[in-house]
Amino acid sequence: MLDQALSQKLRQIVGENYYRDDREALVAHSYDGTPMLQSLPDGVIYPDNTQQVAEIIKHLAEHRVPVVTRGSGTNLSGGTVPVHGGVVMVMHRMNRILDIDLQNLTATVQPGILTGDFITHIESLGLFYPPDPSSMRISTIGGNIAECSGGLRGLKYGTTKDYVIGLEAVLASGEIIRTGGKLMKDVAGYDLTKLLVGSEGTLAVITEATLKLVPPPKSKKTMIAMYKDLYGAARTVSRIIEAKMIPATLEFMDNPTIRVVDDYAKLGLKRDMDAILLIEQDGDPEAVERDIERIREICESEKADQIEVAKNQEHAEKLLTARRSAFTALARLRPTTILEDATVPRSQIAEMVLRINEIAQKYNVTIATFGHAGDGNLHPTATTDARDADEIHRVELAFEEIFEAAIELGGTITGEHGVGMVKAPYLEWKIGKTGIEIMRGIKQAFDPHNLLNPGKMFANESRKRVVLNRA
Amino acid sequence: MAKSLHLKLDYDQLTNCMRCGFCLPACPTYRETGVEPESPRGRIALMKAVADGIMDPDLAFQKQMNHCLGCRACEPVCPADVKYGQLIEQARDAIEDHANHSVSVNGIRKLVFQGIFPHRKRLKWLGRSLFFYQKSGLRKVVRGSGVMRLFPQHLSEMERILPEATARGVVERLGTFYPAKGETIARVAFFRGCIMDVLFSETNVNTVKLLSEAGFEVVIPNEQACCGALHAHSGEMELAKQLARTNLKVFKEAGVEYIVSNAGGCGALLVEYDHLLREDPEYHELAKWFASRVIDVSLLVLEHGRIPEFAQANTDSSEPLTITYQDSCHLRNVMKSSSAPRQLMRQVANVRFIEMKESDRCCGSAGIYNVTQPQMSGQLLEHKMEHANRTGAKYLLSSNPGCLLQMKLGIHRSGVSEQMEAKHVVDFLYERIVETPQPSDGTT
Ligand SMILES: Cc1cc2nc3c(=O)[nH]c(=O)nc-3n(C[C@H](O)[C@H](O)[C@H](O)COP(=O)(O)OP(=O)(O)OC[C@H]3O[C@@H](n4cnc5c(N)ncnc54)[C@H](O)[C@@H]3O)c2cc1C
Ligand code: SF4
Ligand code: SF4
Numbered sequence A: 001m002l003d004q005a006l007s008q009k010l011r012q013i014v015g016e017n018y019y020r021d022d023r024e025a026l027v028a029h030s031y032d033g034t035p036m037l038q039s040l041p042d043g044v045i046y047p048d049n050t051q052q053v054a055e056i057i058k059h060l061a062e063h064r065v066p067v068v069t070r071g072s073g074t075n076l077s078g079g080t081v082p083v084h085g086g087v088v089m090v091m092h093r094m095n096r097i098l099d100i101d102l103q104n105l106t107a108t109v110q111p112g113i114l115t116g117d118f119i120t121h122i123e124s125l126g127l128f129y130p131p132d133p134s135s136m137r138i139s140t141i142g143g144n145i146a147e148c149s150g151g152l153r154g155l156k157y158g159t160t161k162d163y164v165i166g167l168e169a170v171l172a173s174g175e176i177i178r179t180g181g182k183l184m185k186d187v188a189g190y191d192l193t194k195l196l197v198g199s200e201g202t203l204a205v206i207t208e209a210t211l212k213l214v215p216p217p218k219s220k221k222t223m224i225a226m227y228k229d230l231y232g233a234a235r236t237v238s239r240i241i242e243a244k245m246i247p248a249t250l251e252f253m254d255n256p257t258i259r260v261v262d263d264y265a266k267l268g269l270k271r272d273m274d275a276i277l278l279i280e281q282d283g284d285p286e287a288v289e290r291d292i293e294r295i296r297e298i299c300e301s302e303k304a305d306q307i308e309v310a311k312n313q314e315h316a317e318k319l320l321t322a323r324r325s326a327f328t329a330l331a332r333l334r335p336t337t338i339l340e341d342a343t344v345p346r347s348q349i350a351e352m353v354l355r356i357n358e359i360a361q362k363y364n365v366t367i368a369t370f371g372h373a374g375d376g377n378l379h380p381t382a383t384t385d386a387r388d389a390d391e392i393h394r395v396e397l398a399f400e401e402i403f404e405a406a407i408e409l410g411g412t413i414t415g416e417h418g419v420g421m422v423k424a425p426y427l428e429w430k431i432g433k434t435g436i437e438i439m440r441g442i443k444q445a446f447d448p449h450n451l452l453n454p455g456k457m458f459a460n461e462s463r464k465r466v467v468l469n470r471a
Numbered sequence B: 001m002a003k004s005l006h007l008k009l010d011y012d013q014l015t016n017c018m019r020c021g022f023c024l025p026a027c028p029t030y031r032e033t034g035v036e037p038e039s040p041r042g043r044i045a046l047m048k049a050v051a052d053g054i055m056d057p058d059l060a061f062q063k064q065m066n067h068c069l070g071c072r073a074c075e076p077v078c079p080a081d082v083k084y085g086q087l088i089e090q091a092r093d094a095i096e097d098h099a100n101h102s103v104s105v106n107g108i109r110k111l112v113f114q115g116i117f118p119h120r121k122r123l124k125w126l127g128r129s130l131f132f133y134q135k136s137g138l139r140k141v142v143r144g145s146g147v148m149r150l151f152p153q154h155l156s157e158m159e160r161i162l163p164e165a166t167a168r169g170v171v172e173r174l175g176t177f178y179p180a181k182g183e184t185i186a187r188v189a190f191f192r193g194c195i196m197d198v199l200f201s202e203t204n205v206n207t208v209k210l211l212s213e214a215g216f217e218v219v220i221p222n223e224q225a226c227c228g229a230l231h232a233h234s235g236e237m238e239l240a241k242q243l244a245r246t247n248l249k250v251f252k253e254a255g256v257e258y259i260v261s262n263a264g265g266c267g268a269l270l271v272e273y274d275h276l277l278r279e280d281p282e283y284h285e286l287a288k289w290f291a292s293r294v295i296d297v298s299l300l301v302l303e304h305g306r307i308p309e310f311a312q313a314n315t316d317s318s319e320p321l322t323i324t325y326q327d328s329c330h331l332r333n334v335m336k337s338s339s340a341p342r343q344l345m346r347q348v349a350n351v352r353f354i355e356m357k358e359s360d361r362c363c364g365s366a367g368i369y370n371v372t373q374p375q376m377s378g379q380l381l382e383h384k385m386e387h388a389n390r391t392g393a394k395y396l397l398s399s400n401p402g403c404l405l406q407m408k409l410g411i412h413r414s415g416v417s418e419q420m421e422a423k424h425v426v427d428f429l430y431e432r433i434v435e436t437p438q439p440s441d442g443t444t
Helices: A004-014 A023-028 A050-062 A115-124 A141-147 A192-196 A230-242 A255-265 A285-301 A313-331 A346-362 A389-408 A424-446 B002-008 B011-016 B028-033 B040-052 B059-067 B084-097 B103-116 B120-135 B138-145 B153-161 B170-174 B195-199 B201-213 B229-233 B237-254 B264-270 B284-291 B297-304 B329-334 B339-347 B374-391 B401-413 B425-431
Strands: A043-045 A067-070 A087-090 A097-101 A106-109 A164-170 A176-180 A205-212 A219-227 A249-254 A275-283 A306-309 A336-339 A367-372 A377-384 B186-191 B216-219 B258-261 B294-296 B321-325 B351-353 B395-398 B421-424
Touching (some): A067 A205, A115 A141, A164 A192, A230 A285, A249 A346, A275 A313, A285 A306, A346 A377, A346 A389, B011 B084, B153 B401, B186 B201, B216 B258, B229 B237, B264 B329, B294 B297, B321 B374, B395 B425
Parallel strands (some): B186 B216
Antiparallel strands (some): A164 A205, A336 A377
């Protein structure tokens, strides 16, 4: 519980209804989308505007009370679990679209707007905002920015960072800064905009964002290719890129995923396939037609067992269903679903999937892998039961080895879900001691008293590398 | 109470929730308030916190459980297939075990749940009294006297929109058997419901006749009991089970292929009798038999019946009649029937079906929610009517008595009684069936 004077002050700033410290509010903000993590905050606050955010932070800083900024709490890295207590600041009330600039093709929004609502609005104006995390119907733009979320269109269109061109943010001191603007070019000093993107609420509270919009593609085509040989699928991915084509979407499912999806969605997938690729291209109709034809040739030459190009939108939807049901189907298998985020250079996908399967076998756990083949971002997903301590321990060991393997293959421990608490012990593996030091220095400069989302990103202790240093 | 929650809550289901938040945008109370405890994910977290001993089942907890509409819009969108509906019923059941209702609330609960609903005769008596009240001039006196002003506004409004009650239910009017028109496709039993039979007995009669037109012979067992939905949703689990057992016996004896419901709320509990009685070794098998045969009237007619020929809506004008439809949450989310009623309505000649925005969202009726939670219910209804009014529909159709009453209330409140009328889908369809000679039905 916060000290009486402080909570009184917070109530004054936002109004009686928007600061809560009853048990119900505390419990309901003690978790996020990450399995098995929970920790109660001391209070929950719902600011309405930047001024309020600044005032709140100032008072909390005076009392050295930590603050965890929260969008919808859908992150999968423990990013919003208040491990050090303090106040959870929910951004949902700050959900307005402030400006749509058709001359500059930009939109300025508050961070609490739901990504899906924003995209719907933008599309109704005949414009396009490409970042499309699968969680977009629930996640917020602020959360997307803080995690630098990616989506199915990431390969061709990039991720959130490629669309954030200006920010307003409140610093740990309560001061307000503005970075970037409605500018396509800006090299005035360090790029603070990009630094805040992906900073996971540890450097500042984002209170406003200016986003770049683009014209929508004119047409789209979808196809699916099934392989008995994992390497055939992987080579297809490399050869598509080598042929200088960038599909809008290039998704992957491995054999365990295919089986589960087929059980669940009854799509008549061939269960003895080692891999399925789902490919979409968009753009001018002739170019799309040409690309899809060439991609089909590549799939054939890599001995795809079966290739289907969607005849119409309805058929395309059916093909897309396979990939979309992957998560749902896996989530229904066992009570606890741990979806990870290991990423490798796309030339290493087949190697990585084989390693994951070996590791799963070694630890006797179930791990199915699907993900964004086009950008090497794989989601090895363990289906397990939080109540089985022994199995959970084996799952943890398996993931540790999976991260190790990813780094060994030139990859990273997270491609889009962020470091948070879950991946903090492994961060040093990826960026090295010096990397950690420089990042800690940046954190120190922004937040000298470690009040913004403490306990995230930097672990007290890094995991020891058991087998590593071979690479 | 913590202990009984611990016993009653299905810990597996609580663990199955992986807190992904997919259910948040589907939940009306979350959409209205934007706060996590008012969401399915939040409510499950609260239940789990109580089961884990992190939280006491205090008054706030109980209030939050009661604030849920039970519309179950959160279930179809859940990737992990969490049975939220079961969890909330278990929570309410445990709360009820320990409830400290004031004496008057206790009295009313007892009267409603034990005194009236399980007993046909008393329901009829209630219907008769209501009828008497409505017809005798007493209503005029009451309204004139301003007595209703003593009651909360939502109750006095309710009194105004209540349809004419009757003690002559469907059995009194049609008997317990009604033959099929033409060749018989199947023998089906009709579940008449309690409120339906008192306030919408015309709809019940029309349902039976519609089924007959579609080729079904209809049995209406007179010993059937209330479905138990209101009990189950309010935490009176034992009573709900007793009612279910009665129904199982009665309908088994009827020897039918389908058990037809015309009220989404009742139907949803009927299809879950197998779950309700899962721990009852004697009745579980029978409950499975029963649950697998329950079907909504629209779906039965559409998928297994001869679809009757529908006449033009209003023959003398060529201007098509505009209609719109409010889903019954339980029909949609539990009985999984949202397209059948729409398909049937679209087949009626010379109508223009306009889908209203968010027709799949709860209207705030939700059993007795509009009485117990007037504020949230009113807010939801207000949004609903904005969307409904925008369609310019002449008829606002629905498939459940609670929703129908709520729609009537909404029409009354938004002052569009001249332009719009709420109707049950069955009535709409039946009124438009091209007349063919009717078998005598004893309704003289
Ligand atoms: C089923 C499912 C599917 C998913 N699919 C994808 C996917 O395809 N791609 C992907 O990249 N991610 C995905 N995610 C992860 C998650 O949805 C994203 O990370 C999302 O961006 C989080 O948004 P949020 O609003 O829920 O933020 P939260 O989870 O509330 O917060 C995330 C982080 O951002 C910080 N934060 C939030 N708002 C602000 C702000 N205004 N200022 C500063 N910091 C802030 C928080 O402190 C926290 O560290 C998925 C998650 C789930 C559960
Ligand atoms: S969608 Fe299902 S699993 Fe996800 S938070 Fe809601 S109830 Fe839990
Ligand atoms: S049943 Fe309806 S009101 Fe209750 S949590 Fe689910 S969606 Fe929300």
